[in-house]
Amino acid sequence: MAASACSATETVTINDATIANATATAQRNAAGPTEPTPTVESTTAVATTDAAASDGNSATTTTPTPTPVASDDSDGTGTSNVADGRACSYAGVDSFGDMQIEIAFISPLPEQSDATVDYEVIARGGAVLASSTHFIEELQSGEAVRVTVDTVTDAPTGSDGASGITCRILEIEPLLFGFNAFEPQPGDSCTFAEVDSFGDIQVQIDVVSPLDDTAELAIDYALRGPDGVRFADDVTFTDSVGAGQLWSGAADTLTEFPDWVNESTFSCEILSIQEF
Known part of the structure; x- marks a missing residue:
């Protein structure tokens, strides 16, 4: 079915006023425009209002917004x-x-x-x-x-x-998850333990629970290379730990040393402690 030329909200009523307006428009077109009609490129326009026109009334100026040029950084010439x-x-x-x-x-x-x-x-x-x-x-x-x-x-x-x-x-x-995470205290530590038979780094974690009640803990930590650059992170979970109680345990990071990190340049940092 062909679409209707006018929607329900676009119904045109033909009456004397409509005919008069059409006649006036035809007369103006026959006389020709008094000023050249500017050509406007197809761009998004932003309307700005000047403080005042020469006749004392405010005037609105429409300024085309330039189209941003996207950088071409994916031409496949590099890796x-x-x-x-x-x-x-x-x-x-x-x-x-x-x-x-x-x-x-x-x-x-x-x-x-x-x-x-x-x-x-x-x-x-x-x-x-x-x-x-x-x-x-x-x-x-x-x-x-x-x-x-x-x-x-x-x-x-x-x-x-x-x-x-x-x-x-x-x-x-x-x-932002909204969890109540605690910063590690000076006595908390994460240290290198060994590399297991699969080549994964094993670390030793020691923390004192910052919570007021007995709870299981989630301990976030980062693995770092030279100059403290992070190359991996993970979280380890504990069993129930009492308030102010020391927890010590080993964690399998499931991460190998990248080629730019070795045992002598490796460090591990506890990032946060929270109730699990």
Whole structure:
């Protein structure tokens, strides 16, 4: 069925006034315009009101808003993109064939908070291969981060499928859960224990419960390399701990040393303690 030329709210009533208006319009058109009609490009317009026109009345001026030019940083000519102190590079595939990327940045958050990092993985031709979010425990203000992220997405197939893959960080935002987290006290510690048979780092954690009642604890911690750069983080959970009681335990980080970190440059930091 063809659409109606006018909707119910656009009904036109033909009467003497309508005919008179049409006649007047036709006469003006026959006489021609008194001033050239300006050509306006198809852009979004912003209306601004001047303080006063020459006749004392306010006048409104319409100014076209320029269309922003997006930077072309995904042409596939390299393997990393760096912008605004953020870097993202393609790091190959894991044993399951999933693409791995490395993201690095300086935290823009004004205060410590859990955070999310949104990213995209891009093919040489510009197609988005993966788009997801990486979660970071208790990201500190101004903290340097360099972590490997599993995109859980298969790499493109073909002889040159992985050639020219790049990636970029889209957004870093705080994630506020509203939990009552406590800062670690001077006696609390996280130290290197060993590397297990799977190559994973094992750490020793010692904390005194900051809670007023007996409770299970969730302890967030970060793994750091040279200059305190974070390369991983995790959380370990305890059994019931009394108020002011010391808890000691080992934690399997399920993380291997990256190639730029070794035992001599490694450190571990407790980030927060909260009731689980």
